[in-house]
Amino acid sequence: MNIYDISKQAGVSIATVSRVLNGSPNVKPATRRKVMDIIEQYGYIPNAFARGLGLDTMNSIGIMCADSSDLYLAKAVYYIETNLRKSGYNCILICSGYEHRNKEEALSRLLSQRVDAVIMVGSNYVEPEIKDNRYIMSAASQTPVFLLNAELDCPNVFCTMCDDFKATRSAAAALLNSGVTDILYLYNSRSYSGMRKLSGYQSAYHMSGLPLSNDLMQFFDGSREDISGVCHFLCDLREQGLVFHAVLAAEDMLAVGAIKYARINRIAIPDELSVIGYNNSLLTACSDPEITSIDNKLETLCSQLVRTCIGVLNGEDMPPKVIYSAELVHKGTTRLREQRQDQ
Amino acid sequence: MNIYDISKQAGVSIATVSRVLNGSPNVKPATRRKVMDIIEQYGYIPNAFARGLGLDTMNSIGIMCADSSDLYLAKAVYYIETNLRKSGYNCILICSGYEHRNKEEALSRLLSQRVDAVIMVGSNYVEPEIKDNRYIMSAASQTPVFLLNAELDCPNVFCTMCDDFKATRSAAAALLNSGVTDILYLYNSRSYSGMRKLSGYQSAYHMSGLPLSNDLMQFFDGSREDISGVCHFLCDLREQGLVFHAVLAAEDMLAVGAIKYARINRIAIPDELSVIGYNNSLLTACSDPEITSIDNKLETLCSQLVRTCIGVLNGEDMPPKVIYSAELVHKGTTRLREQRQDQ
DNA sequence: TTGTACGCGTTATCAT
DNA sequence: ATGATAACGCGTACAA
Numbered sequence: 001m002n003i004y005d006i007s008k009q010a011g012v013s014i015a016t017v018s019r020v021l022n023g024s025p026n027v028k029p030a031t032r033r034k035v036m037d038i039i040e041q042y043g044y045i046p047n048a049f050a051r052g053l054g055l056d057t058m059n060s061i062g063i064m065c066a067d068s069s070d071l072y073l074a075k076a077v078y079y080i081e082t083n084l085r086k087s088g089y090n091c092i093l094i095c096s097g098y099e100h101r102n103k104e105e106a107l108s109r110l111l112s113q114r115v116d117a118v119i120m121v122g123s124n125y126v127e128p129e130i131k132d133n134r135y136i137m138s139a140a141s142q143t144p145v146f147l148l149n150a151e152l153d154c155p156n157v158f159c160t161m162c163d164d165f166k167a168t169r170s171a172a173a174a175l176l177n178s179g180v181t182d183i184l185y186l187y188n189s190r191s192y193s194g195m196r197k198l199s200g201y202q203s204a205y206h207m208s209g210l211p212l213s214n215d216l217m218q219f220f221d222g223s224r225e226d227i228s229g230v231c232h233f234l235c236d237l238r239e240q241g242l243v244f245h246a247v248l249a250a251e252d253m254l255a256v257g258a259i260k261y262a263r264i265n266r267i268a269i270p271d272e273l274s275v276i277g278y279n280n281s282l283l284t285a286c287s288d289p290e291i292t293s294i295d296n297k298l299e300t301l302c303s304q305l306v307r308t309c310i311g312v313l314n315g316e317d318m319p320p321k322v323i324y325s326a327e328l329v330h331k332g333t334t335r336l337r338e339q340r341q342d343q
Numbered sequence: 344m345n346i347y348d349i350s351k352q353a354g355v356s357i358a359t360v361s362r363v364l365n366g367s368p369n370v371k372p373a374t375r376r377k378v379m380d381i382i383e384q385y386g387y388i389p390n391a392f393a394r395g396l397g398l399d400t401m402n403s404i405g406i407m408c409a410d411s412s413d414l415y416l417a418k419a420v421y422y423i424e425t426n427l428r429k430s431g432y433n434c435i436l437i438c439s440g441y442e443h444r445n446k447e448e449a450l451s452r453l454l455s456q457r458v459d460a461v462i463m464v465g466s467n468y469v470e471p472e473i474k475d476n477r478y479i480m481s482a483a484s485q486t487p488v489f490l491l492n493a494e495l496d497c498p499n500v501f502c503t504m505c506d507d508f509k510a511t512r513s514a515a516a517a518l519l520n521s522g523v524t525d526i527l528y529l530y531n532s533r534s535y536s537g538m539r540k541l542s543g544y545q546s547a548y549h550m551s552g553l554p555l556s557n558d559l560m561q562f563f564d565g566s567r568e569d570i571s572g573v574c575h576f577l578c579d580l581r582e583q584g585l586v587f588h589a590v591l592a593a594e595d596m597l598a599v600g601a602i603k604y605a606r607i608n609r610i611a612i613p614d615e616l617s618v619i620g621y622n623n624s625l626l627t628a629c630s631d632p633e634i635t636s637i638d639n640k641l642e643t644l645c646s647q648l649v650r651t652c653i654g655v656l657n658g659e660d661m662p663p664k665v666i667y668s669a670e671l672v673h674k675g676t677t678r679l680r681e682q683r684q685d686q
Numbered sequence: 687t688t689g690t691a692c693g694c695g696t697t698a699t700c701a702t
Numbered sequence: 703a704t705g706a707t708a709a710c711g712c713g714t715a716c717a718a
Contacts, residue, residue, distance in 0.1 A: 013705045050695035052392035074417035093436040286629035356689045393711035
């Protein structure tokens with residue numbers, strides 16, 4: 001069934017069928033009804049490829065993320081897809097993994113599908129070395145690119161992010177302010193936002209005037225789901241003599257590992273050890289006590305990103321960078337004096 | 344830039360360019376090189392819409408899932424996308440939510456995009472009432488449909504699933520066999536597979552000859568992430584006088600709630616309370632002790648589903664139903680006599 | 687080995 | 703209000 005068949009059955013031209021299909025006002029109601037009847041009778045669906053060819057768009061947007069099964073990225077994908085669909089766009093999802101080569105391949109795949117835009121979910125798409133981001137800039141010359149939680153200054157690239165630097169600085173400052181001077185910073189990613197978080201932590205020390213030992217910044221080089229690995233990692237540090245009375249984690253999963261570490265070593269939380277996670281995800285509710293965590297407003301970020309995206313596609317003038325502030329959500333793993341809000 | 348421009352620049356016909364593009368062997372190496380040079384020089388990418396129109400496919404497959412941010416569904420989506428991409432297919436993702444109307448809308452959206460196949464992830468797509476599954480059957484008359492963890496007997500519908508009935512029956516039997524006679528069955532979904540799990544639990548009681556009280560089957564009617572809600576729910580049951588020495592949960596998240604319940608009420612695990620979850624997800628590793636859980640081999644299921652899908656698209660004869668067995672993974676929340684393997 | 691010409695099913699422009 | 707027809711850019715059968 002195509003538009004010709006319908007037009008024949010309805011006794012009109014294909015132009016009229018097309019008008020009916022696209023809700024043009026220039027159709028006599030009687031004609032419209034007649035055509036609609038035939039369409040429904042045959043269950044006719046217009047060919048999206050032909051339409052795409054003519055209009056040069058299929059209203060689809062590419063979503064790249066390293067791993068859609070990651071708790072955080074999965075939420076982002078969900079929010080983005082849901083919002084985009086409300087605006088009539090379909091989402092082509094590609095899980096690129098964390099390796100550079102595969103990211104490039106994923107991107108070129110989306111471009112060859114002629115998506116209207118590309119959304120890169122997660123800070124891991126912007127890399128420290130400028131040349132490694134060339135592929136993004138090159139893509140942006142054809143198709144608008146939207147980054148979630150990453151920053152790249154380039155025409156046609158739009159960034160929506162949370163101020164991770166300020167977030168960890170505030171959190172670390174709150175811990176320092178509560179009297180803890182030895183905060184272990186635990187991280188597992190050296191992505192753009194990963195480094196920003198680390199800087200925030202360092203900045204809090206600098207601001208407080210307290211000395212900061214390199215040993216207090218520990219990189220966990222294991223799988224993103226290896227909670228007991230994190231636990232053992234911390235146990236090892238303790239055995240090696242490292243002393244810390246707080247853990248500031250770059251991800252909730254690391255914080256969960258810290259909780260297990262504390263339980264195994266009979267360290268009381270929060271009295272002997274404070275723990276702060278990042279993302280305020282479901283994991284914070286799993287452990288006992290629930291974990292104080294930094295909420296980076298993922299849902300807000302995503303809906304803003306989509307708003308920017310739709311605006312750009314509609315030819316509106318949109319800000320290339322939108323930055324939100326995170327919020328420290330106090331739960332059971334901290335006992336902070338007061339929530340210090342620094343600029 | 345289109346194929347005509349390239350052909351002009353290279354001094355050949357579009358047919359030759361097309362041959363080069365599609366790797367036809369009938370091209371003189373020198374010609375191929377000449378054409379390739381021009382293509383690369385201009386960064387030409389063939390128009391996917393035009394190609395789609397001619398070939399009547401853009402090699403894309405629709406993936407429906409209720410909520411891609413759900414821990415379990417997210418993993419499934421990840422595995423499926425990754426496998427499909429290896430076979431050259433792109434994935435259009437739609438998060439339909441759990442309401443019937445929205446599921447129908449999502450499906451028709453995919454069909455109008457002319458996807459080559461539709462994959463429905465999660466048991467919630469098949470509903471108890473036959474008429475509610477009509478939309479799937481109707482879709483299947485145009486496009487092959489693949490169900491993960493659901494069963495529907497209909498031409499052009501292919502099911503890949505885990506035997507949930509047997510899984511919960513085995514788990515319940517193991518608990519009964521270890522001497523616990525009052526197992527609380529905790530569930531939060533009445534989907535197809537949800538009911539199968541419940542039946543398995545009941546069957547274990549029947550087989551053992553022990554009486555089964557209705558009070559031991561409890562439906563938690565809260566959010567899928569409301570762990571403390573589950574905890575309170577159990578506390579309420581306890582206060583109402585319900586006695587149980589094991590919890591068999593239809594989802595890991597419910598099991599986590601049970602762990603918190605036990606901790607609050609100072610109930611020792613596994614000595615006074617055994618807990619078994621379902622899915623063997625990351626959540627089982629978050630709590631302390633780690634949760635014994637039923638592993639339904641999600642990764643295996645997904646790769647089998649994709650294999651079936653590719654087979655069908657290649658015109659091969661494929662089994663309409665593939666059923667795997669789950670496996671009980673023993674961790675810290677049970678102390679079972681021995682792992683009883685019943686058929 | 688290469689080229690010509692047509693078909694794919696729309697939308698949009700221009701008549702009428 | 704409606705119809706005829708030209709694009710859109712590709713793959714491919716057929717001819718050379």
